[in-house]
Amino acid sequence: MKRKREEEKSKANDSNSNGNGNGNGNSNNNMEIVWQTPANPPVKEDYIFRDGRRNVKPYYFEFISHVKNRWAGKTIVDLFAEEFKGRPYDYYVSAVKCGRIQVDGEMVPVSYTVKSSQKISHFLHRHEPPVMAWDVSVLQKEPDVLTVCKPPSVPVHPCGQYRKNTVVGILQAEHDLAPLFPVHRLDRLVSGLLILARNASKADLFRQQIEAGKVIKxxxxxxxxxxxxxxxxxxxxxxxxxxxxxxxxxxxxxxxxxxxxxxxxxxxxxxxxxxxxxxxxxxxxxxxxxxxxxxxxxxxxxxxxxxxxxxxxxxxxxxxxxxxxxxxxxxxxxPPVSSDKSESSSEDFSIDPMCTNCPNLAPKGFDLDKRExxxxxxxxxxxxx
Missing domain, CATH: 3.30.2350.10 (Pseudouridine synthase)
Incomplete structure (x- = not known):
């Protein structure tokens, strides 16, 4: 299995022969791409703090999904263009041709028709939206339970465009707290107390208590x-x-x-x-x-x-x-911001020649000032x- 995963990533790496660069736009054709998956934990070095915002350095990521019944019968390009409208049609054509989009670990032609339950991998350069550079303050840490103060603008757990810029991701990167299981959720824009279980059994106990009406929110x-x-x-x-x-x-x-x-x-x-x-x-x-x-x-x-x-x-x-x-x-x-978060001195990040968001840190069209x-x-x- 491990060998097959390496072969899949190698095919995607081959598509990057155009070269990529760093945050200053300097070309570096010899850089080897490291593809991340949900199994790769966030680390402190992943973040750039600028103008009161917490940015995530753009990174190469492999999205994995399986063909749903309603997707079956569509061409691979039409599927992506219809279901994931954040990128132009031409991008998906190029991504399929060069192996950035694969089916069952293999490159396919743009006319390929997908079948139900097939595995689709999308190797892309991921840009996460910024959030406010406020601390996720740990209020109480017990063996089975963690209570924190969630700042506004930060999602609780990975969802949509957010993975590292989440409460769970930040706690893992800055406090080495993992795994974490949110007992409840707060809307992204909402601030407040957040309770997380520190193991699956405690999370299940909370779930049972909530379902039985023993926990009042x-x-x-x-x-x-x-x-x-x-x-x-x-x-x-x-x-x-x-x-x-x-x-x-x-x-x-x-x-x-x-x-x-x-x-x-x-x-x-x-x-x-x-x-x-x-x-x-x-x-x-x-x-x-x-x-x-x-x-x-x-x-x-x-x-x-x-x-x-x-x-x-x-x-x-x-x-x-x-x-x-x-x-x-x-x-x-x-809320207060730690002094080491005022500005980041290491802002180098990869620039991908196929990426529709580069050379910006944030996804194209995202305006934190207006939204947050x-x-x-x-x-x-x-x-x-």
């Missing part, structure tokens, strides 16, 4: 406006739009003539305090829908402060809250029995 959120006193229950369906990456509250019409969209969702809210401009609210989700707390708070007219995804749209006019006031949110102070700095929802998660 509560959140503390800072919202805009003077939230009403007393317990407020929002029982409104939530409909998630995957293509838009956001959810909406679906209350239907007053006569009940229009069928409700989405899934049933219920959240309890209790105001803890208010300063007349913002309120601190205890949130207890009864169900677990995508962005549930954020959407239900927006529905009530008291969106989470700095939540740019839900802050300014469809705000209900209620006492102590208006659309103008919602737009005039205040920024909170960022404008606001991060202020939410802290707490759990208990």
């Amino acid at each position: 509560r959140y503390i959120a800072r919202v805009n406006g003077v939230f009403p006193e007393g317990e407020q229950v929002v029982d409104v369906n939530i409909n998630y739009n995957a293509s838009a990456g956001r959810s909406t509250a679906e209350s239907g019409d007053s006569l009940g003539d229009t069928p409700l969209k989405g899934k049933a969702a219920c959240t309890k809210f209790t105001r803890i305090s208010t300063n007349g401009t913002h309120s601190i609210v205890l949130c207890e989700p009864i169900t677990g829908r995508t962005h549930q707390i954020r959407v239900h708070l927006q529905y009530t007219g008291y969106p989470i402060a700095n939540d740019m995804l839900y802050l300014c749209e469809h705000v209900t006019h209620r006492e102590g809250m208006s659309a103008d006031r919602a737009a005039a949110y205040s920024h909170h102070s960022p 700095v404008c606001g991060s929802p202020w939410v802290i998660k707490i759990t208990g029995e």
Whole structure:
């Protein structure tokens, strides 16, 4: 098996005869490509800190997937062009021709038709989006459980374009903590307490307790406006739009003539305090829908402060809250950044001649300033029995 994997990577390496370079664009035709897989752990040297951002040095990575039934019968190029639209059609044609895309470890022609369950390897130059250069602070470390403070903009675990720029990846690289099993999740833009199991058996125990209703999940959120006193229950369906990456509250019409969209969702809210401009609210989700707390708070007219995804749209006019006031949110102070993260002195990274993102660090079209700095929802998660 090991020999076959080396043969596959060798074929992909042969495609790089055009040469590649370093971060300054200098050509280096003799560089041997090292292909990473999910088995390769992140290390400290993988990160570049610049302008308050944590960047990941672009790296060569092998994506492995198996042909789904709905993919069967498509040509290898059409499959990639339709399912993975982040790169142009011509890129996939070139990648197949030169062996960067293989089927069952073999090069195939661009007209090749894939069959169900075949293994597809895509050898590419991977660029991860940057995140804010804030520490993932370890609050408590026990033999079986780890509790950390998750900063905004950082996903919990590898997903989509993110692998090393995740809470799990950063903890592994900077604290040598692995394996880790997130007990729950927080949205990428949300900051707060995060609990991770340190072994599979503890993670399974948490899962059983959550499924049995023995673990109560509560959140503390800072919202805009003077939230009403007393317990407020929002029982409104939530409909998630995957293509838009956001959810909406679906209350239907007053006569009940229009069928409700989405899934049933219920959240309890209790105001803890208010300063007349913002309120601190205890949130207890009864169900677990995508962005549930954020959407239900927006529905009530008291969106989470700095939540740019839900802050300014469809705000209900209620006492102590208006659309103008919602737009005039205040920024909170960022967590501290370690002195060794202020700027990185080693910024050399490979430049790939086939890569559509090079010579940039971030993926093409990614603007951290607009997507992250404008606001991060202020939410802290707490759990208990």
